[in-house]
Amino acid sequence: MTDVPADMPVARGRGNSGGFAGWNARLIASRRFQKWAAGSFLTRRIVRREGEALFDLLAGFCHSQILSALVQFEMPGKLMNAPMTAEELSVQCNVPLDRMVILVRAATALGLLKRKRGGKIGLTRRSAALVGVPGLQAMIRHHDILYRDLADPAAFFRGETETELASFWPYVFGGDMEPRAAAAYSDLMAQSLELVADDTLRSVDLSNVKTLLDVGGGSGAFLAAAGREFPHLNLMLFDLPEVAPSAQPRFERAGVAGRSTILGGSFLNDPIPSGADAISLIRVLYDHSDSTVTALLAKCFDALPAGGRLIISEPMLGGDVPERAGDVYFALYTLAMKTGKTRSLLEIKALCEAAGFEISASPAPFRPFITRCLEARKRL
Ligand SMILES: CC(C)=CCC/C(C)=C/CC/C(C)=C/C=C/C(C)=C/C=C/C=C(C)/C=C/C=C(C)/C=C/C=C(C)/C=C/CC(C)(C)O
Numbered sequence: 001m002t003d004v005p006a007d008m009p010v011a012r013g014r015g016n017s018g019g020f021a022g023w024n025a026r027l028i029a030s031r032r033f034q035k036w037a038a039g040s041f042l043t044r045r046i047v048r049r050e051g052e053a054l055f056d057l058l059a060g061f062c063h064s065q066i067l068s069a070l071v072q073f074e075m076p077g078k079l080m081n082a083p084m085t086a087e088e089l090s091v092q093c094n095v096p097l098d099r100m101v102i103l104v105r106a107a108t109a110l111g112l113l114k115r116k117r118g119g120k121i122g123l124t125r126r127s128a129a130l131v132g133v134p135g136l137q138a139m140i141r142h143h144d145i146l147y148r149d150l151a152d153p154a155a156f157f158r159g160e161t162e163t164e165l166a167s168f169w170p171y172v173f174g175g176d177m178e179p180r181a182a183a184a185y186s187d188l189m190a191q192s193l194e195l196v197a198d199d200t201l202r203s204v205d206l207s208n209v210k211t212l213l214d215v216g217g218g219s220g221a222f223l224a225a226a227g228r229e230f231p232h233l234n235l236m237l238f239d240l241p242e243v244a245p246s247a248q249p250r251f252e253r254a255g256v257a258g259r260s261t262i263l264g265g266s267f268l269n270d271p272i273p274s275g276a277d278a279i280s281l282i283r284v285l286y287d288h289s290d291s292t293v294t295a296l297l298a299k300c301f302d303a304l305p306a307g308g309r310l311i312i313s314e315p316m317l318g319g320d321v322p323e324r325a326g327d328v329y330f331a332l333y334t335l336a337m338k339t340g341k342t343r344s345l346l347e348i349k350a351l352c353e354a355a356g357f358e359i360s361a362s363p364a365p366f367r368p369f370i371t372r373c374l375e376a377r378k379r380l
């Protein structure tokens with residue numbers, strides 16, 4: 001299975017509108033043509049737009065660091081109740097005033113802060129939203145690791161970088177983990193799951209499911225959300241023995257403990273428990289190699305009754321049309337993790353079909369940067 005389909009239409013990727021190679025690429029690269037096009041009434045808007053787009057790409061790492069600085073200084077929280085002057089921010093964040101002014105101006109240019117009347121600085125819609133997205137500030141903070149991993153992109157793509165991200169999520173390997181560490185990782189994972197659960201439950205109707213088994217269900221955040229939305233649903237969670245018990249307090253808080261079962265085990269070595277008519281795999285496949293995923297899907301197939309449903313939800317590649325969230329962020333993230341890879345819908349469909357499933361639905365995602373869903377069925 002290849003990551004880039006042989007028939008991938010190169011010209012359809014974003015920012016690649018014409019498919020340029022040969023004489024037309026050489027023309028656009030020629031300095032004389034560039035000067036002429038910048039001066040011509042007909043073409044100067046295109047020249048400016050392409051230049052701006054290139055500049056945004058080369059400056060993207062500065063944009064991310066401005067966002068990270070706001071999060072590290074906890075500025076969104078500080079500005080939530082009332083705007084502040086640059087002087088007040090300088091004192092509260094312990095940043096010299098002249099440097100705070102530069103940060104505020106940069107964040108304003110990026111649409112993250114806004115100068116109010118009277119010169120005070122306030123949040124924008126975007127930075128106010130940031131505060132309410134569960135786990136997003138923690139995610140942004142942990143990006144310092146990925147940022148270091150990507151510092152030498154040539155070495156990174158050649159596979160020569162000893163990436164730090166490879167040891168950030170130790171449970172991904174199913175390896176040794178002390179319970180406190182497991183709880184901390186599960187917490188970041190559970191917070192970031194909230195929007196994934198929202199979008200999954202928006203795409204997938206569980207009203208006909210009696211018992212849902214969430215394989216790799218972490219600390220139970222998806223099942224708790226599904227159980228709240230579908231009061232008839234019995235819940236089963238299967239995860240590593242170090243991780244699975246962390247679901248109990250969540251199920252109790254959510255009032256679903258009475259209809260839930262928590263099972264510890266490894267899908268590498270143990271069978272998937274039977275008894276459910278639907279199995280969900282939420283952000284599980286992209287942690288693992290094709291061979292592990294093949295074996296896991298075969299075990300899910302065995303565990304389901306005829307007609308049983310398989311629900312897969314995770315960020316995916318754009319497939320024929322590479323897209324920014326899947327093909328840039330999640331593909332690099334999983335590459336740095338080294339255990340698995342982000343896959344396209346077609347690749348996941350093929351793996352499901354190879355395990356014996358038939359694909360029943362692939363709903364259009366609400367927010368592809370959060371997740372994309374695929375439903376399959378074990379034939380009756
Ligand atoms: C009230 C007035 C004046 C106006 C109203 C106008 C109006 C309706 C405005 C709407 C404003 C609004 C409510 C905005 C909401 C915005 C939201 C909810 C934004 C959400 C953004 C979410 C983001 C950016 C999520 C990012 C997720 C990331 C980066 C997840 C990373 C996950 C990873 C790395 C997982 C790793 C798992 C592993 C290890 C690979 O297995």
Ligand SMILES: C[S@@+](CC[C@H](N)C(=O)[O-])C[C@H]1O[C@@H](n2cnc3c(N)ncnc32)[C@H](O)[C@@H]1O
Pocket residue numbers: 171172173174189190192193196215216217218219221222238239240243265266267268281282283284287
């Ligand atoms: C990326 S997390 C996803 C957790 C949860 N589904 C979510 O989306 O937040 C992957 C989950 O798979 C679990 N996992 C990894 N290897 C496993 C294995 N061999 N057997 C069972 N669970 C495993 C991890 O412990 C973790 O909870």
